[in-house]
Amino acid sequence: MAATQKLKADLYAPLCPSRTVLDHLMSRWGVLVLLVLLERTWRFRELGRKVGGVSEKMLAQTLQHLEVDGFVRREAFPEIPPRVEYSLTPMGREAAQRVQGLALWVEANVGRVLSARAVGAKKVAARRSAS
Amino acid sequence: MAATQKLKADLYAPLCPSRTVLDHLMSRWGVLVLLVLLERTWRFRELGRKVGGVSEKMLAQTLQHLEVDGFVRREAFPEIPPRVEYSLTPMGREAAQRVQGLALWVEANVGRVLSARAVGAKKVAARRSAS
DNA sequence: CAGTATCCTACACGATACTG
DNA sequence: CAGTATCGTGTAGGATACTG
Numbered sequence: 001m002a003a004t005q006k007l008k009a010d011l012y013a014p015l016c017p018s019r020t021v022l023d024h025l026m027s028r029w030g031v032l033v034l035l036v037l038l039e040r041t042w043r044f045r046e047l048g049r050k051v052g053g054v055s056e057k058m059l060a061q062t063l064q065h066l067e068v069d070g071f072v073r074r075e076a077f078p079e080i081p082p083r084v085e086y087s088l089t090p091m092g093r094e095a096a097q098r099v100q101g102l103a104l105w106v107e108a109n110v111g112r113v114l115s116a117r118a119v120g121a122k123k124v125a126a127r128r129s130a131s
Numbered sequence: 132m133a134a135t136q137k138l139k140a141d142l143y144a145p146l147c148p149s150r151t152v153l154d155h156l157m158s159r160w161g162v163l164v165l166l167v168l169l170e171r172t173w174r175f176r177e178l179g180r181k182v183g184g185v186s187e188k189m190l191a192q193t194l195q196h197l198e199v200d201g202f203v204r205r206e207a208f209p210e211i212p213p214r215v216e217y218s219l220t221p222m223g224r225e226a227a228q229r230v231q232g233l234a235l236w237v238e239a240n241v242g243r244v245l246s247a248r249a250v251g252a253k254k255v256a257a258r259r260s261a262s
Numbered sequence: 263c264a265g266t267a268t269c270c271t272a273c274a275c276g277a278t279a280c281t282g
Numbered sequence: 283c284a285g286t287a288t289c290g291t292g293t294a295g296g297a298t299a300c301t302g
Contacts, residue, residue, distance in 0.1 A: 022162065
């Protein structure tokens with residue numbers, strides 16, 4: 001009892017908890033944080049600067065979600081000034097690697113997508129004006 | 132000229148187009164649509180029912196984003212009643228497979244995450260009350 | 263069926279100020 | 283430094299009605 005659930009998870013079911021897990025992993029900032037953490041351990045501000053464009057609030061919130069879900073480990077050192085280090089748990093590393101798989105593909109293929117957009121945007125626009 | 136871009140894409144740069152590509156792929160409904168399309172070709176309503184919980188508006192918008200980006204092919208048949216079929220392009224399949232990699236991991240590991248949450252939520256809550 | 267157009271609201275998110 | 287608290291706003295996204 002209390003063992004890890006074996007009842008089938010189903011992303012297509014709106015109420016399935018797997019949706020919230022996926023939401024945390026794929027959130028705007030969640031993705032970037034995971035990628036950065038894959039590289040090494042970081043302090044809070046350091047992480048913020050590395051990600052680029054994230055506010056303190058969202059960084060804190062994102063890290064808490066990932067910590068609660070067991071993807072990120074937070075270690076606070078009782079010093080002055082305070083120092084807190086964030087790293088991936090083993091499970092976090094597993095998930096982050098999958099995220100990285102997609103991220104690397106995107107970085108490598110933005111060019112193809114941008115080319116596709118040039119023609120794709122017109123097709124969609126044409127349908128709208130044909131009303 | 133007009134060749135696919137080779138200039139380095141950087142997800143950490145807020146202005147890099149790769150961010151919008153990733154946003155489309157990882158959006159709430161984008162993920163689910165890609166997973167479903169990986170299975171086979173679907174009609175509009177069919178797709179909506181399969182995904183579960185998506186509104187017409189969001190389904191149409193999501194499909195358009197993916198179509199514009201060159202991930203999804205839309206084929207309309209001049210019949211009455213109208214029939215429109217959506218499928219993945221070869222590039223869409225490449226991306227969708229990466230998305231699937233993460234999705235399958237999540238479905239298989241929700242149990243571990245749920246267990247982690249039981250203890251993780253308390254740790255975070257404890258910090259807040261210790262103010 | 264396959265959408266589009268309109269309206270409306272909850273909340274995601276940023277900016278700012280403050281605490282330990 | 284490492285956050286939390288508060289406030290204000292833009293917009294993602296749902297509900298509904300309508301078109302071809």
